[in-house]
Amino acid sequence: MLEVLEALLHSTLEAAPALVFAALGATLSERAGVVSVGVEGMMRAGAFCAAVAALYMPTGLAVLVGMGAGAVMAAVHGYLSLRWRADQVVSGMALNLVALAGGTFVLESLYSPSGTPSITQLRTWSLPGLDAVPLLRALSGHSLLTYLALLLPFALQALLQRTALGLRLRAVGERPHAVATLGLSVLGLRWGAVLGGGLLAGLGGAALSCAVLDRFEQHMPAGLGFMALAAMVFGRWSFRGAAGAALFFAAGNALRIGLASSAPGLLQVVPQGFLLALPYVLTLVLLALRGGKAHAPAALGVPYEQESR
Amino acid sequence: MGERLRAVLPSLLSIALALALGFLAIALTRDLDTALQAYGQMLAGGIGDWGAYLEGGPLTLLTRPWGEAGTKAALLTFTGLSVAVAFRVGLFNIGAQGQMVVGALVAAVVGAQLSLPAFLHLPLALLAAGVAGGLWALLPALLKLRRGVHEVISTIMLNWVAVSLVDNWLVVGPLRASASGELSRSGTDEVLATAELPRLLGSLSRLNLGLPLALLAAALVWLWLLRTRVGYEVRAVGQGAEAARTAGIPVARRVTETMALAGALAGLAGAVLVLGTELKYPSSLGAPYGFDGIAIALLGGSHPGGTAAAALFFGVLRAGGTRMQLLGVHKSFPELIQGLALLLVAGRLAWLTLVRRRSAVTGSAVVASTEVPRA
Numbered sequence: 001m002l003e004v005l006e007a008l009l010h011s012t013l014e015a016a017p018a019l020v021f022a023a024l025g026a027t028l029s030e031r032a033g034v035v036s037v038g039v040e041g042m043m044r045a046g047a048f049c050a051a052v053a054a055l056y057m058p059t060g061l062a063v064l065v066g067m068g069a070g071a072v073m074a075a076v077h078g079y080l081s082l083r084w085r086a087d088q089v090v091s092g093m094a095l096n097l098v099a100l101a102g103g104t105f106v107l108e109s110l111y112s113p114s115g116t117p118s119i120t121q122l123r124t125w126s127l128p129g130l131d132a133v134p135l136l137r138a139l140s141g142h143s144l145l146t147y148l149a150l151l152l153p154f155a156l157q158a159l160l161q162r163t164a165l166g167l168r169l170r171a172v173g174e175r176p177h178a179v180a181t182l183g184l185s186v187l188g189l190r191w192g193a194v195l196g197g198g199l200l201a202g203l204g205g206a207a208l209s210c211a212v213l214d215r216f217e218q219h220m221p222a223g224l225g226f227m228a229l230a231a232m233v234f235g236r237w238s239f240r241g242a243a244g245a246a247l248f249f250a251a252g253n254a255l256r257i258g259l260a261s262s263a264p265g266l267l268q269v270v271p272q273g274f275l276l277a278l279p280y281v282l283t284l285v286l287l288a289l290r291g292g293k294a295h296a297p298a299a300l301g302v303p304y305e306q307e308s309r
Numbered sequence: 310m311g312e313r314l315r316a317v318l319p320s321l322l323s324i325a326l327a328l329a330l331g332f333l334a335i336a337l338t339r340d341l342d343t344a345l346q347a348y349g350q351m352l353a354g355g356i357g358d359w360g361a362y363l364e365g366g367p368l369t370l371l372t373r374p375w376g377e378a379g380t381k382a383a384l385l386t387f388t389g390l391s392v393a394v395a396f397r398v399g400l401f402n403i404g405a406q407g408q409m410v411v412g413a414l415v416a417a418v419v420g421a422q423l424s425l426p427a428f429l430h431l432p433l434a435l436l437a438a439g440v441a442g443g444l445w446a447l448l449p450a451l452l453k454l455r456r457g458v459h460e461v462i463s464t465i466m467l468n469w470v471a472v473s474l475v476d477n478w479l480v481v482g483p484l485r486a487s488a489s490g491e492l493s494r495s496g497t498d499e500v501l502a503t504a505e506l507p508r509l510l511g512s513l514s515r516l517n518l519g520l521p522l523a524l525l526a527a528a529l530v531w532l533w534l535l536r537t538r539v540g541y542e543v544r545a546v547g548q549g550a551e552a553a554r555t556a557g558i559p560v561a562r563r564v565t566e567t568m569a570l571a572g573a574l575a576g577l578a579g580a581v582l583v584l585g586t587e588l589k590y591p592s593s594l595g596a597p598y599g600f601d602g603i604a605i606a607l608l609g610g611s612h613p614g615g616t617a618a619a620a621l622f623f624g625v626l627r628a629g630g631t632r633m634q635l636l637g638v639h640k641s642f643p644e645l646i647q648g649l650a651l652l653l654v655a656g657r658l659a660w661l662t663l664v665r666r667r668s669a670v671t672g673s674a675v676v677a678s679t680e681v682p683r684a
Contacts, residue, residue: 037461076652086655089401089461093603094655097648102334104641109338113639216471226465233462273478280466287458296459 002134008258009138016250017149017207018221023068023235023242024156025200029200031160031237032193033173033299037092039201040075040225041099046070046205048103048181051216052110054119054209063122063145063206070197070202073099077200082187085303096225103125107218115217122211143211145203153243160239170195173297178302186304204228230283236295252279319614319660320608323653324622324646330402331646335638347633354632355625371385374628380527382624386523387578388602389609390530391571396611397534398567399547404449404464405575406599407471411445412438416473416583418484430503433523443569443574445471450568454561468599476593486589495592506585519581524617526574531613532682543567551610575599601644604651605643623647643652 022039029036040295050066057065077095104113111117122143132138160166171179172189180186208224209216227249228242235241256275259266335344355378357371388405393401394504416438423430449463486498506517534540545553546563554560578598604622609615623643630643653660 080652080656084656084658086657090607090651091655093403095649096653097600097604097644098652101641101644101648105334105639106338108639117497224468230462230466233459237613254322271478273473273482274475276473276477277470280469284452284458284463284466284470288452288456 001307004258004262006135006138009135011258012142012251012254013138013142013146014245015254016059016247017143018204018212019224019228019231019246019250020149020153020243021145021200021204022221022225023202023231023246024152024239025197026228026232027197027235027237027242028156028169029074029194029197030058030188030232030300031173032169032295033176033297033304034078034081034190034194035088035092035301035304036077036232037199038073038095039090039092039197039228040221040223041092041095041097042073042198043067043203043208043221043225043228044096044099044103044207045073046202047209047220048107048116048216049202050206051119051209053115054116057248059120059122059210061202062119066206066210067199067202070200070205071198071212074194074198074201077198078191081303082190082194084234085305086156088301088303104218105164107216110271112220116209116255118214119210121214143207145207145211149207153239156239162286163231170297173299176299176302180306190304201225201228202244227279230287233296234283234286234290236290237297249279251282252282315661316610316612317382318664320610320615320619320650320654321656322660322664323650326653327646327649329643330649331642335642336563339637343636343638345627347636347638350632350636351577351626351629353365353629355482355627355629360671365653372510372513374632375626376510376516377631378621378625379516379520380624381627382621383517383523383581383585383604384578384598385601385623385627386520386527386617387574387581388598389605389620390523390527390613391574391599392602393579393609393611393613393616394530394534394567394574394607395571396606397547398543398564399549399550399569400450400453400460400564400571400573402446402464402568402571403461403603404446404467404533404599405571405578405602406594406597408442408445408572408575409582409599410468410475410594411579412442412473413579413583413594414479414484414497415441415576415589416504416580417497417500420504420584421498421589423504425503427438427503430501431506431584434500434504435577437581438580439573440576442574442579446568446572446575447565448566454564459461475590480559480590480592484590496587497590500584503668504584505588515586517581517585519585522577522581523620526577527613527617530574539563539566545578575602578602599678601613601647604608608654609634630669 022043025042026036026039035230046066046069049069050062053065054062067254073095077091081088098293105115107116122145124141124143127140130136160169168184168189176186179189205221210222228246231245231249232242234245235243256278260272260275312326316571332344332348335347354374355609359373380488388409391405391408392402416434419434419437420430423433425433445467448467449460452458452463476649480497484497486496506519508514534543543563545558546560550560557673582594601623605619606616609617609619626643626646630640633642634640
C-alpha cells in the first residue's frame with residue numbers, strides 16, 4: 001500500500017510542473033486584468049522550441065529557449081489585446097489555433113509528423129537523506145523544475161501580497177484607472193504581467209518536452225493549458241490556490257493512470273472513458289459547488305482606455 | 310467608407326494577409342515553385358480544374374471539388390452559427406465541439422437503431438441530434454446563471470467529458486458496431502438508408518442535403534436574430550445584461566434559450582457529418598469542427614450571413630487543402646490559414662486605423678473594438 005502511494009506521489013510530482021507553471025502564468029496575467037485563454041498555445045510553442053533547442057544545446061539552456069518562445073507568443077497576445085484592444089478571449093483562442101496548426105506544419109516540414117528526435121532529458125537530483133525514508137522517498141529523484149514548481153507559488157504569492165509591485169499588479173486588474181491616477185503605467189504593468197505569464201507558460205511547455213518526456217510530440221500539451229485555466233479558476237486567482245489545484249489535478253491524473261495499470265481488473269468494471277472523464281466532471285462539480293464569479297479580478301478582460309471611466 | 314464595408318473589411322484583409330503568410334510559409338520551408346504549385350492545387354481542389362474542363366474534360370472535374378467544398382462548408386456553417394448565436398447573447402461557446410460529438414452520436418444511434426419510413430426517420434434523427442446538442446449546451450448556461458461558473462471553463466470541461474464518454478466508452482463499448490464475419494469494424498453501426506441525407510449530385514459528388522439545410526439554418530437564424538422581438542432582446546442582453554434587465558427583458562431566459570439553440574446547431578453539425586458523409590459515428594470525429602466554428606463565427610462578424618460566407622470560403626480552402634497534400638503540404642495547412650486569419654482579425658482596430666489613415670476619412674467615430682459582447 002505504502003509503495004503504491006509512494007509511486008503515485010512520485011508520478012504526480014514528476015508530471016505536475018507543466019500544469020503548475022501554466023496555472024501560475026495564467027494567474028499572473030489575469031491578476032493584471034488580461035485574459036489568458038492562449039496559455040495552451042504558449043505551452044505548445046514552449047514545448048516545441050525547447051525540444052528543438054535541446055537538439056543543439058544543453059537541455060537546461062533549451063528550457064530557457066522554451067520560456068522565450070512562450071513569451072513571444074504572449075507578446076503577440078499583448079500586442080493585439082493591449083495595443084489594439086482586441087477581445088482578449090478571441091486573441092487567445094487565435095493563438096491556440098495558430099500554435100496547433102502552425103506547430104504541426106513546422107514539425108512535419110522539419111522532422112517527422114509524430115514528433116522531434118529524442119533529446120537528453122533534464123537531469124534528476126536525488127535528495128540525500130530522503131532516499132531512505134519510505135513515502136518521502138517520492139520527493140527525491142526529480143528535475144529541478146519539480147522543486148521550482150513547489151517553491152515558486154509561495155514566492156509569487158509573497159510578491160503579490162507583500163511588495164509594492166504586487167499591490168500595483170493587483171490594482172491594475174481591479175481598478176486600472178485608479179492606478180493611472182497615481183501616475184503609473186497601466187499598459188506597462190499589464191505588458192509585464194502578460195510577458196511574465198508567457199515565460200511561465202513556456203516553462204510549463206518545456207517541462208513537458210524536457211522533463212516528463214524526452215522529445216516534443218504532435219499532440220503536446222493536449223489540453224493541459226485549459227486544465228491550467230481550470231486550476232486558476234478553482235484556486236480563485238491566487239498563486240498558491242492555482243498551484244494547489246494544479247497539483248490536485250495532476251494527482252487525479254496519476255491516480256487514473258496508476259489505477260489503470262496497477263489494477264487492470266478495474267477497467268472491466270469501470271470503462272476507461274469514465275476514468276478519462278472523471279477529472280473534468282469533478283472539476284465541474286467542484287466549480288459548481290464553490291461558484292466562480294466573485295473572485296475574478298474586476299477589470300478582467302476589459303481593454304484599458306485612458307479616456308473611458 | 311460604407312458602414313457595411315467597414316464591417317467586413319478587416320475580415321477580408323485578414324484572410325488575404327493570412328493567405329499571403331501561408332504562401333510565405335511554404336516558400337520558406339520548401340521553395341517558391343512548390344508554393345505556387347500548392348496554391349494552384351488548392352484552387353483546383355476547391356473550385357475545380359477549369360483548365361481541364363475548358364478542354365472538354367468531364368463534368369466531375371468541377372462538381373467533385375465543389376461538392377467537397379460544399380460538404381465541408383455545411384459543417385462549418387452549423388458550428389459557426391452555433392458560436393455566433395452564443396456570441397450575440399454574450400456567451401463564448403467553446404463547447405461546440407462537445408455538443409457536436411453528442412449530436413453526432415445521437416444521430417448515429419437513431420439512424421441505425423430505429424426503423425421508420427424515410428419521411429419520418431431522417432427528420433427524427435436530425436431533431437434528436439439537435440435536442441441532444443441543445444441539452445448538452447444547457448449545462449454551461451445553467452452553471453453560469455445559477456453558480457457563476459464562467460462558460461469558457463465549463464464548455465471546455467464538457468468538451469472533454471463528451472469526447473471521453475463517447476469516443477472512449479460508448480463507441481468502443483456498448484454502441485460498438487456488431488462484428489460482421491471476421492472483420493471487426495470501428496465506430497457504431499451504419500445508419501439505415503432511410504436516415505441518410507440524400508445526395509444532391511448522385512454519384513458525382515458526396516454533396517448532400519446538409520449544405521441546403523445549413524444555408525436554411527443561417528437564413529432562419531438571421532430572421533430570428535435580426536427580425537424578431539426575441540432576437541432583438543437577445544442582442545440587447547449581449548450588449549449589456551444590466552441595461553437589458555432594467556428594460557424588462559428576461560435575461561436568464563434569453564441566455565438559456567440562446568445557448569440551447571447554439572447547442573442544437575452544433576448538434577445538427579454532428580448529425581450532418583454522420584447522416585451525410587460518415588454514415589456512422591466513426592471511431593472519432595476527426596477534425597475539430599467545433600473549434601473551427603469559433604474562427605468562422607468571428608471572421609463572419611457573428612452575423613449569420615457573414616458566418617455562412619466565411620464557412621463557404623473555408624470550405625473551399627479545406628477541400629483544396631486535401632489536394633495540396635499531393636505536394637506534401639501538411640493537411641493542417643488550411644487550419645493554419647484559418648488561425649492566422651483569426652489572429653489578424655483580432656487586431657480589427659489596427660486594420661480600421663490603417664484604412665482610415667489611407668483613405669483620409671476624418672471625423673468618423675472610432676469603431677468599437679469589442680467583437681464579443683459580454684454578458
